[in-house]
Amino acid sequence: xMAESFLQGGHPIRLEFPPASVKESGNFRLLELPPNLLKSIxxxxxxxxxxxxxxxxxxxxxxxxxxxxIRSVSLSNSVLVxxxxxxxxxxxxxxxxxxxxxxxxxxxxxxxxxxxxxxREYDEGREDLDDDFLDGEQDTQNQQQxxxxxxxxxxxxxxxxxxxxxxxxxxxxxxxxxxxxxxxxIAPSYLSTILELLLNSLVSLQQSHESAxxxxxxxxxxxxxxIKPQVTKQVMAWFGDVDEYYWRMDVPSxxxxxxxxxxRAYRHDPIDENEFLNKWKNAVGDTFASRAELSLLLGNYLSxxxxxxxxxxxxxxxxxxxxxxxxxxxxxxxLFLTRTRWKAEDxxxxxxxxxxxxxxxxxLLLTYARAVPxxxxxxxTSRTIK
Numbered sequence: 192x193m194a195e196s197f198l199q200g201g202h203p204i205r206l207e208f209p210p211a212s213v214k215e216s217g218n219f220r221l222l223e224l225p226p227n228l229l230k231s232i233x234x235x236x237x238x239x240x241x242x243x244x245x246x247x248x249x250x251x252x253x254x255x256x257x258x259x260x261i262r263s264v265s266l267s268n269s270v271l272v273x274x275x276x277x278x279x280x281x282x283x284x285x286x287x288x289x290x291x292x293x294x295x296x297x298x299x300x301x302x303x304x305x306x307x308x309x310x311r312e313y314d315e316g317r318e319d320l321d322d323d324f325l326d327g328e329q330d331t332q333n334q335q336q337x338x339x340x341x342x343x344x345x346x347x348x349x350x351x352x353x354x355x356x357x358x359x360x361x362x363x364x365x366x367x368x369x370x371x372x373x374x375x376x377i378a379p380s381y382l383s384t385i386l387e388l389l390l391n392s393l394v395s396l397q398q399s400h401e402s403a404x405x406x407x408x409x410x411x412x413x414x415x416x417x418i419k420p421q422v423t424k425q426v427m428a429w430f431g432d433v434d435e436y437y438w439r440m441d442v443p444s445x446x447x448x449x450x451x452x453x454x455r456a457y458r459h460d461p462i463d464e465n466e467f468l469n470k471w472k473n474a475v476g477d478t479f480a481s482r483a484e485l486s487l488l489l490g491n492y493l494s495x496x497x498x499x500x501x502x503x504x505x506x507x508x509x510x511x512x513x514x515x516x517x518x519x520x521x522x523x524x525x526l527f528l529t530r531t532r533w534k535a536e537d538x539x540x541x542x543x544x545x546x547x548x549x550x551x552x553x554x555l556l557l558t559y560a561r562a563v564p565x566x567x568x569x570x571x572t573s574r575t576i577k
Contacts, residue, residue: 219272219286223264223293228254243352252294256356259294266290298547299353301361302517304374307342307350313368313422314378341373363429368422377422383452385426386445388412390476393440400440400478405433442479447487449474454492454509461495461506490540493529512541519545523559527573535562535569 224232231238231254242261244250252259272286351358361367366382368375392411393400405427409420427433430448431440450471457467464485472480485492490512497504510529516522522545526538538560539552546552556562560571 219288221270221272221288221291223291225259225294225296227257228294231255239355243349245350248300248352251297251300251352253352253354253357256354257296258299258353258357260297262293262295263290264293296547298545299351299357299361301351301353301358301365303351304347304361304365304367307347308367308374308376311341311373311375312378313370313375313381315381315384341375343372344369344374345372347374366429368425370421377426379452379455382426383449385412385418385423386430386449386452387474388416388418389423389427390445390449390479394476394478400442403438403440405436405438408438442482443487446471446475446479446483450483450488451491451511454488454507456509457507458509461508463497464494464505464507467507490543494537512544515541517545519555519559523555523573527560532563532570532572533560535571538571 236255238255240252240254242250242252250261252261266289269287269289270291271284272288273282274285275281276283348355348358351361353361362369362374366377366379368377389408389412392398392408393403396407396411398404398407405424408427409423412418412423413420424433427438427440430445431438433439453470453474454462454467468483468485471483475483485507491510493508493510495506495508497506515525522542526533526541538556542552542555546555556571559574561574563570563572
């Protein structure tokens with residue numbers, strides 16, 4: 192055993208190096224916390240921390256309502272991990288470290304949901320089949336067997352590299368129903384149908400979109416269209432604020448989803464912009480027609496001009512950013528395969544879902560694209576193009 196004495200505040204401190212310290216040196220990992228996480232610890236704010244990742248994934252830290260990458264950084268000097276010794280004034284070294292783990296905020300890795308839920312869509316015409324084992328409080332043995340192929344919320348919370356708050360938001364953003372504990376992505380066409388029925392019911396039942404009765408709307412869709420109330424209520428919660436009695440509709444999000452439902456049919460063959468707008472406005476009704484604007488659909492379509500028409504008309508093609516690769520290199524590769532050059536205002540919406548903020552988005556553009564000034568604005572081309 193080696194020891195070294197020094198003074199602290201006028202009092203002698205004995206620092207000891209027990210033989211076991213060498214063996215224990217690998218038992219400690221030092222985590223460097225950003226200010227917000229450190230503050231949550233110091234304030235004793237209750238939150239759940241978890242390190243997630245299977246053997247084929249990089250581990251991430253899920254803390255509070257954020258997800259963080261974990262990166263090992265080597266130190267030029269060793270850091271000692273110490274604890275109280277057996278006698279007063281004695282400190283014993285428990286281990287040494289020459290690296291720390293740094294954590295950095297990242298986007299939650301929720302893309303796995305797509306693969307895990309493939310083939311499990313909740314669609315019109317399949318409700319009765321699903322209800323055979325998705326309804327009821329007690330599961331029979333056959334019902335439990337049927338559920339084995341489905342992903343439960345508890346399983347998703349364990350397997351998806353995201354905090355619980357981020358997972359909840361992902362289920363909402365990706366329109367995934369929670370039915371009797373299982374996760375079911377709703378078919379886009381069925382979702383559009385439900386929203387249009389809700390809009391029609393608001394008018395026919397003389398309900399205000401700012402304070403509509405949840406029970407009245409849910410009962411109307413069940414009685415007239417055989418849509419389960421638990422489905423209707425979750426859809427309303429995705430597109431507005433719901434309390435025990437009333438629904439305050441989020442008008443822009445409803446209009447966006449209805450517009451997406453119409454535009455989805457024009458993935459390969461474009462539609463004239465004016466024709467599309469007319470279809471969209473008819474679908475949402477006179478009350479909301481004036482608020483159906485293309486700005487709500489940015490990042491989900493390509494616009495091009497049809498030069499042979501007189502006067503020239505704009506054509507829209509369904510092109511959702513949600514179907515593009517998640518990796519920046521692959522994302523830019525697909526974008527520049529689609530168009531060799533992009534206006535700055537056109538490419539931006541297709542990067543928002545892979546960048547935490549505008550600063551990171553601009554950094555991605557600097558890394559993977561080349562800015563080319565032009566009389567009508569800035570264009571971006573691939574850095575591989577000479």
